[in-house]
Structures are given as structure tokens and as C-alpha cells.
Amino acid sequence: MDFLSILGFILAVGLVGFGMTFDQEAMKLVFTNIRAFVxxxxxxxxxxxxxxxxxxxxxxxxxxxxxxxxxxxxxxxxxxxxxxxxxxxxxxxxxxxxxxxxxxxxxxxxxxxxxxxxxxxxxxxxxxxxxxxxxxxxxxxxxxxxxxxxxxxxxxxxxxxxxxxxxxxxxxxxxxxxxxxxxxxxxxxxxxxxxxxxxxxxxxxxxxxxxxxxxxxxxxxxxxxxxxxxxxxxxxxxxxxxxxxxxxxxxxxxxxxxTEEEKEKDGQKKAAKKKRRRRNNKEIVE
Known part of the structure; x- marks a missing residue:
């Protein structure tokens, strides 16, 4: 499901509707204003x-x-x-x-x-x-x-x-x-x-x-x-x-x-962390 497309449509329609109904002087939504646009x-x-x-x-x-x-x-x-x-x-x-x-x-x-x-x-x-x-x-x-x-x-x-x-x-x-x-x-x-x-x-x-x-x-x-x-x-x-x-x-x-380079770097970082953990565990055991 492409939620970005759905969200974008709702956002576009919603903000246009907001502009139609918002009363800046009263600082509230006046839904009766919609009638003027129908x-x-x-x-x-x-x-x-x-x-x-x-x-x-x-x-x-x-x-x-x-x-x-x-x-x-x-x-x-x-x-x-x-x-x-x-x-x-x-x-x-x-x-x-x-x-x-x-x-x-x-x-x-x-x-x-x-x-x-x-x-x-x-x-x-x-x-x-x-x-x-x-x-x-x-x-x-x-x-x-x-x-x-x-x-x-x-x-x-x-x-x-x-x-x-x-x-x-x-x-x-x-x-x-x-x-x-x-x-x-x-x-x-x-x-x-x-x-x-x-x-x-x-x-x-x-x-x-x-x-x-x-x-x-x-x-x-x-x-x-x-x-x-x-x-x-x-x-x-x-x-x-x-x-x-x-x-x-x-x-x-x-x-x-x-993206692939970032994944490779993340993999290298994870491998390095594992090595450090193993080394630390060895030191603790010793």
C-alpha cells in the first residue's frame, strides 16, 4: 500500500478545505462557508x-x-x-x-x-x-x-x-x-x-x-x-x-x-561491533 499517495491526497484536499472554512477573525472553522463553493x-x-x-x-x-x-x-x-x-x-x-x-x-x-x-x-x-x-x-x-x-x-x-x-x-x-x-x-x-x-x-x-x-x-x-x-x-x-x-x-x-553503499557500511559496522563484543567477552573471561 502506497500510504504516501493517500496521505498526499488527503493533505491537499484537507488544506484546501481548511482554507475555505477557516475564519481568521473568529479563529475557528466555519463549515457553512462550504456552501459558497458549491x-x-x-x-x-x-x-x-x-x-x-x-x-x-x-x-x-x-x-x-x-x-x-x-x-x-x-x-x-x-x-x-x-x-x-x-x-x-x-x-x-x-x-x-x-x-x-x-x-x-x-x-x-x-x-x-x-x-x-x-x-x-x-x-x-x-x-x-x-x-x-x-x-x-x-x-x-x-x-x-x-x-x-x-x-x-x-x-x-x-x-x-x-x-x-x-x-x-x-x-x-x-x-x-x-x-x-x-x-x-x-x-x-x-x-x-x-x-x-x-x-x-x-x-x-x-x-x-x-x-x-x-x-x-x-x-x-x-x-x-x-x-x-x-x-x-x-x-x-x-x-x-x-x-x-x-x-x-x-x-x-x-x-x-x-542505498547499497549505506547497507554495506551498516553491515561492516555490525561486523565490527560483533568483533568488539567477542574481544570484550574474552577479556572478561580471562
């Missing part, structure tokens, strides 16, 4: 208009993916590059000791489809260039598919403020057309301002964060699959497992390398 025509223009043009812009399949995208954001699959490298090194060691055909027994233990299918090609003695081409094609398709998913929310983020502006123009027209009617003037002003607010909230609290989070998830998955591709090709070439490990770690971003 306007049905403004919702119809902004939310309805955005949904309408999204239906024109994208096929029905794009809307069906919304549920799975929310699941990816809230309950993501854990892509761990370091774990992927460890798995590749283990397979490379197995292949080095017993040959490539020995990996066939390991295929049933591998749940990740990309690694499973790639190793199957290697076990079937497919030419290394064809294996590389097949893996690169799959990665390209993955990149294009995920980019299209992100574009769905990026487009929505551009349409929502545009319809907020359309609502503003509608409100101004209503206001200027009834300058003599005070009630119509106030109503037109409310529509003019609130639609802009709705469009901005939709874009900046929902659509843009979703697109950004999907991009982050894509980068995690894409990195792991790049490591798998390079690792599988190295296994097929019969390279040394230690060399493969070093090669794959060089492909990791600096943030992952720093």
Missing part, C-alpha cells in the same frame, strides 16, 4: 465538459483502465532493481555451473513474465541477436503503452482548466447581461469564479498527480526490465556471474547505488 452549473460545465471532450479524444478502453491505474498508484507492484540483480546473478551462477539447459527447471519458479519468456528463448537456443530484438521490442511497446496511459491524464489536466475558463466567460456574460438585476449579477459572478477554481482543483489535485505517479511507476518497472534484458543476454553469452553483477549495478541510478 455551484451545480459550475460543476456541470467543468466536470461534465472535461468528461465529454475526453470521450471524444480517447477510446472507451482508456476509460476502462482508470480502475487499474488507481490500483497501480495505491497498491503498486514492488519493482526492486537490487532484487532483480540478485535473481539474475543466481540464475547466472546456475547456468555457469550446470549449463543453460539447467535453467529450464527454474522457469516454473519465476513469476515475472518478462524474465520467464526471455529465459525460455535462451533455453530454446534462440540466437542472441533475436533474443535482444524480441526483448527490446517488448520494452518499446511497454514504453509506448504507458506513455499513452499518462497522456490520458495529462490531456484531462489541460482540458479541466480550459473548461474552468469557459465557465468564467459564461458567468461574465450572464453577469454583464443582467447588470440591473442584483441577484443575477451575484449568481453570474459566482459561476465565473467557481468554475476556474474547479478546473484548477481537478488538474492539480487529481489528473497531474496521477500522471506523475504513473510515470514514476513506469520508470521503476522499465529499469527492472532493462536490468533483466542485459542480465539474460549476459547469461546467454556465458559471462562470469560476478562480472554480470558489477555490470548491472553500474546501470542503477545514483540513488540506488547510495
Amino acid at each position: 455551484d451545480v452549473p459550475s460543476m456541470a460545465i467543468t466536470i461534465g465538459g472535461t468528461i465529454g471532450v475526453m470521450m471524444i479524444s480517447f477510446p472507451a478502453g482508456a476509460f476502462k483502465k482508470i480502475g487499474s491505474h488507481l490500483k497501480i498508484i495505491v497498491r503498486p507492484y514492488a519493482f526492486n532493481p537490487v532484487q532483480s540483480i540478485s535473481q539474475i546473478v543466481s540464475l547466472a551462477t546456475e547456468a555457469r555451473m550446470k549449463g543453460l539447459l539447467s535453467l529450464e527447471d527454474k522457469l516454473n519458479e519465476i513469476d515475472e513474465p518478462f524474465l520467464h519468456n526471455s529465459l525460455m528463448l535462451v533455453v530454446d537456443s534462440v540466437d542472441s541477436e533475436k533474443v535482444r530484438k524480441a526483448m527490446e521490442t517488448e520494452l518499446e511497446q511497454l514504453d509506448e503503452r504507458h506513455a499513452l496511459d499518462r497522456r490520458f491524464y495529462e490531456k484531462a489536466a489541460s482540458y479541466a482548466p480550459a473548461f474552468g475558463m469557459i465557465g468564467t466567460l459564461v458567468g461574465l456574460i450572464l453577469m454583464l447581461g443582467n447588470m440591473s438585476d442584483v441577484d443575477a449579477l451575484a449568481k453570474g459572478m459566482a459561476v465565473a469564479l467557481i468554475t476556474t477554481l474547479y478546473g484548477s482543483l481537478l488538474a492539480n489535485i487529481i489528473f497531474l498527480p496521477m500522471a506523475s505517479k504513473l510515470k514514476a511507476r513506469h520508470e521503476e518497472e522499465f529499469l527492472c526490465k532493462q536490468l533483466v534484458m542485459e542480465g539474460v543476454l549476459a547469461i546467454q553469452e556465458g559471462e562470469n556471474p560476478k562480472f554480470i553483477e558489477e555490470k548491472l549495478f553500474k546501470l542503477l541510478p545514483a540513488s540506488y547505488k547510495k
